[in-house]
Amino acid sequence: MCRRKTTKMKRSWQEATQDDSDLGEEDIEDWSSVASSILVSPSSKNTPQQAAFSREHPPLESDHSRTIVHIDLDCFYAQVEMIRNPQLRAQPLGIQQKNIVVTCNYVAREFGVTKLMYIADAKKKCPNLVLVSGEDLSHYRDYSEKVTDLLQSEFSSLVERLGFDENFVDVTSLVEKTVPGDQSLVEVKGHTFGPEGQVACICGCHKRMAIASHIASRMRARLREAIGITGCAGIAWNKLLAKLVGEKNKPNDQTTLLPGSEQKLMLSLGHARRIPGIGHSMNKKLESAGIVTIADLQRASYSDLEAVVGSQSATSMKNSSFGIDNTAVTRSGPPQSMSDEDSFKLCASLNDAKERMYNLLNSLLESCRLLDSLPEAEGIYAMLMIRKRWRTPLTIRLTIRKHSSAKKWLRESRQTQIPVSATEQIKKGIFTVHGPLMEVLLVLFKKMVDVEQSFHLTLINVCLTNFQAKSTFSKSLDKYFSKAKNIENERKSESEQGAADICKKTTDDSTNNPKVLTNQQDSNITQLFEKQGRRPLQTASKVLENKQNKLSFFTRKLPSDVKTTSKSDPHQGDGELSQGERDKTATLSRTRYSVEVKNDKPIDKPEGDISSETGPSFAKSDEVEKDFLVVTSSREQTSEEMSSSSHQSLEIPGNVDVTVFKSLPLDMQADLLREWKVQSTRDMAPEIKTSSALSSQPSTSNRRITDFFTRSKETR
Template sequence: MATETTARPNGLGQSPEWRGKSPMDPPRKKPPRRKDDRVILQFDYDCFYAQVFENKNPALKKFPVGVKQKNCLATCNYNARALGLKKLMTVSEAKRACPELVLVDGEDLTPFRDTSKILFNFFKSHSWNHKVERLGFDEVFMDVTDIVEYNMFCLNRASLSNSFFCLSKEDPERGFNCDLTSIAGCVEGTASSDLDVESPAYLRLLLGSHLAQYLRLKIEEQFGYTSTCGISTNKVLSKLVGGRNKPRNQTTLLALSDDAVIDFMDCYPLRKIPGLGFKTAHVLGSHVSSQDNEATEAGTEEPPVTAHDVRLHPGISPGTIESLLVGPGAERGVGVRIWGLLHGVDPSEIKEASGVPTQISIEDTYPKGLATMALVLEELHKLSCSLIKRMRVDLLVPDENAEVPGAQKWMARPRTLRLTMRSWGALNPTQSHNSGRVSRSGTLPSLIFDLKDDMGHIAERLVTEALLPLLRRLQPEKGQRWNLQLINICVANMVVGAAEDKTGVGRDIAAMLKRQDEVLRPFQVISDPEGELEEELEDSDLELEGVGADDMSWETIGNVPCPQCGHSIPPFAVLAHNRYHELEE
C-alpha cells in the first residue's frame, strides 16, 4: 500500500506560483530545462558499518552498537541513535549518554570494503546497461531506464494487479510478480491516485518503485543487509528523496512538473544538496545573507540558507554564481550546473560499472589533534604506506605476457594525488567548527608504480616529493598552530590499463605489436637475393616526365601498375601485393 507524504516545512511547501505573487518579489527567473525520461535508483545501506558487525554477530542486533575509530564513533546502529547517540561523537561522550553502548573496533576497513564489493556485484548482476555506480562503501546508484522501458512495452494495462516484471530479455520466466495498481513504498509529492497509468513519466516511476523493492528485499534475504532507496528521474532527486523515510524503506518522488520539482527542492538547506560542496554552499549562503542582513533582527540566529532563498534572490543568477565561484581551478560552467541543481535538474549520467575503482583513499582521525609538523609528517608516512598497499591489492593483476611467472601489472594508473585535512579552524578561517575539509591536488608521481622498490621507501619519497608540497599549500597562517583532526590521502583520475581497457586507452603496446606481427606475417616483404625484382622494374620501362624534385614522393616515384587490379604499387611492396592476390584466390 502506498504511503503518501507531503513535505511543506517552514511554509515553503506552497506552490511556486504563490511565492511570486507579492508585489515586492522579483520576477521569476526562467528555470533550466528538465527531463523526466530516466529512472534512477539510489540505494543506501542502513548504518552499514554497524550492520557488518551485526551480521557477523547477530546477538549485537538487540543492543545499541557503536563502531569506534580512534576516539570517536564512526557510526552507530539505530538502537543507539534512538538513545541520542550520533556519528562523530567522542567515545567518552557516547558512553556517558548511553552506558550500555557496545563498542566495536572499526579501524580495519577490510570487512567493510569486502562486503561492499559483494553487494555491489549483486546490483551489477541485475543491470542491463551496466550503469551502476558506487559511492563510498554504502551507496549505489543505478540507471534502470532500459529495464523499465522494456517492461512498459510488455505491460498488460488491463491486469495491473497481476503483473509480471521481466528481469531478462532472453529468459521470459526470470522476474517477479507485482501489483502495479500503486507505487511500492512511500510516495513524496503528487498523490498517485491523481495520475494516469497512460502517462509514461508516471509509469516509469511506478515500475521503478517495484524493481527497487524487489532488489532491496533480495539484498536483505540473500545477504542480511537492509537498505533505503530513493526513486526519481535523476541523481540529485533520488538521493534527496531516499533520505525521507529511513531505515529499511523506500520513497518515490512523484514530481512530474517543473513546479512540483522546485517545490520539493526549495526546503533543503544548501549544504544538504548533493553536488554543492562546503565552499560553494558557504559562498552562496554568505552572498545571500550579506544582502539580507538589514532584514534580520539583531540578536536573532539566522536560519540556514535554502535553495528557495538562493533561487528567488534578486542578486542570484547562473552568471552571478559563475562569477562568485570563479578562480584558479574553477569548474567550467559551474554557474549553470548549480542553477540546475537548485531547480532539481541534474543531467549527470550514472557511470558504467567497472572493476577499476574511481579512486582509492586512506584517512585517519586524530581527536587529540596533531599540533606539530613532525607529527603530521609521521602520519603522512603511515597513510602513504597504507595507500600503496591498497593500490597494489586493488589495481594489480597477473601479467599473462610477462616472461617471469607470477609477474603483475597495473590494470589502471591514477593520475591525481589529493591531500585533504580537517582542523579546528586553523586551516579554514571561515569554519567555526570541525566539519569542514580543505583539499589540495597535484600530479601523482610515477615512482609509486615501481613494483621492485620497497613500499616504505616509496612512501618516504611520496611524502617528500608530492605530499609535502601539497601540505605547504595548506600551511596555517603565521602565528597559528597545526591542530589537525583528520588527514585523507586519495589517488583518483584513473587511466585504465590493458587488463580492463575496452577503448584503447593504456593498451599494452608490446602485446599489440606482437599480435600485429602475427597478423601481417603473410604480407611481409622478403629479401630478393636473385635480383628478380630489379629485373622486373627494369622491364617496366617507366618514365618520369615533368616531375620536379620537390614533387617526388614514395607514392609516385617508380611505382609499378598491378596487372590484376591496376593499382600503382611502390617497388618495395610488389611482392607483398602479389601475395595478397594469391591469398584472395
C-alpha cells in the same frame, strides 16, 4: 516549439514565484501539464543558441523520460559491523572514529544517539553504547563494492556511486523492457510520495515509476539475500528527486515519487542547503542574498541569483529547487584514487612523521597487492583479480594539516610523479616499493614543512592516483589459459607463476622468479629509519570470502562516459559499446532479475518460463545462487544469438582449456566469451543491423573485465 515550451515553463515558474506558500492543486496540476507537454529530446539542449537562451531563461524542463532508483544503505558502517559480529545487533552500537560516533545502529538511535556525535555526548545519551572502531575503512569498502557490483551486474550497467553507501541506478532500459503490453494500471510497490490516485502526467511516467518500484523492491531483496544488507530506495525520474524522495521512509523501505508531486517534495525540505550541491559556502552566499529556503530559491530572480553565485550555479540551483535535474547517471568505474589517512593530536618530529607516512604507505600498498589472497584462490581467479586490481598509479600525493592556530581544517598537499623504477615494479606485481616511495614522500614533506623548525601536524594523508591508462595484460590472457593445467596440478607456486606470467608483459625474460610475488622485505627501507621497532610488511592472508564478489570489480569509465560539458542523453543507457560491438556481444548472461506485472500484481517467475511470453519475463530470485547460464529470453533471439549460446564452445579460442574455462563463474565466462568474440570479429565487415530492442539488451557483467583491460583511464 522550444519557445512555446519555455513560455509555458516560465509561466509556471512565475506562479510558483508569486505565492510559494500555496501548494494548491492548481500549482501541481500546472506543473504536471507542463511536464507532460514537454517530453522533448534533451539532446537539443547543448546548442550554443540554447545556452544563450538559457542565460536569460533558465531551462526549466521537466524530463520524465528516464527512470532512476537511488539506493541508500541504512547506517552502513554499523550494518557491516553487525554482519561481522551478529551479537551486536541486539545492542546499541556506535561506530567510532577518533572522538566521534560517525554512525550508529537503530537501537542506539532510540537512545538519542545520532550521526557525527561526540563520544562523550553519545555515552551520556546511552551509557551502554557499544563502540566499535571504524577508522579502518577496508571492510566497509569491500561491502560497498559488493553492493555496487550486484546492482551493476543484475540490474543496470549504469550505476553511480556516491560515497560508500549510496548508488544511483538508471533503470530506464530495464523498465522499458518490462512495460506490460495491455495492463495500463500498475500498482506502485511500497510507499508513494504524493496524493493517492493522482493521474498527473500523460507521458506514461506513472506506469514507469510503478514498474521501477518493483525493480527497486527486487534490488533491496537481492541486497539482503546476497549480501545481507538493507537499505532504502527512492524512485523518480531524475537523480535529485530519487535521492530526496528515498529519505521519506527510513530505514529499510522505499518511496516512489508520483509525477506532479515534485513541488511538494522540494518544498517539504525547507532549507536550501538540503539540495545536494548546495554546500556550506554556497549556502552562505545565498544567505547573504536573503535566500534561505527552497521557496526563496524558487522565488529569487535569476539575475539576482546569478549575481551572487554565478550563472552556472544559478541555473542548476534554480532547476534543482523545482526538482529539475538533467544530469546523467554516470557509471563510476573503479576508483580514481586510493588514499589512506590518519589524524592525531600531535606529530612534531620528523621520525614520527616518517613512521606515520610509512604506515599509511604500507597499508595502501597492501590494498593494492591483493596477492595475499592469491595462494588461496585458484590460479585463474588470482589472475583475473590481478587483471582487475593491478592498476598502476602514476602519481603520489602527500597531504598534511598543520595545527597553526587559525585555520585548523586547512590542508596542504604536494604531489609528484611516482619514480619509474617503482611503477615498473608495480606493473610486475612487486609492491615492495616502499623505499623509493618513502624517499619521494620525504621530499614532498620537506616542501611543506621546515624540518629544522618545530612543527605541529594533526593529519597526514597519502594518496595514490592517476592510474595508468593502458593495461598490457590483456594479450597475455590466452597464454595464461594454455598454462592453466599446470596451475591446477601444482597449486600455489604455480598460481603465482601464472600471475607472474601475466605481469611479465610480453617479452620479459624467462628467468622471472615466481617468488617475486611473495612478500619481500625491502632492505632499503631500513635505511629510512633511525629507529628500530617499525613494522615489517604485513603478510596477513585475507581469504577470498566470496570469489564472485571479489572478482566482479568496478568497471572503468569509457570515453563516451566522459562528461560532455553539461547535458546528458538519457537514452545512452547501456550504450557505451558501439552498435557494432553490441551486436556481436555474446548473449550468455547471468540470471537477471525483474518483475513480472500481471493483472496489476507482480508475480515472480523464472526467466525461462515460456508462459511468460505475454508479459515481460523476469527471473525469480530464489534460484539466484545457482549459477546457470541462461539465454536471456525477454525478447526474441536472432539465429546468430541462438548459435552463439548453444554452441558456446565454438567461441572459445583453441588454446584455451575448456575445463578450466567452465570452472569459472558464469559471469566471468560470459565476460571472456564476449572478449574473444569481439576480438575475433573486430576487423570484420560492418555487421547486420539489428533492432534497437536487440541492441539495447544489456550484456551486464560482460562488459566489466573486458573493458577494464581494453580501456583504461584516459589522461585528462
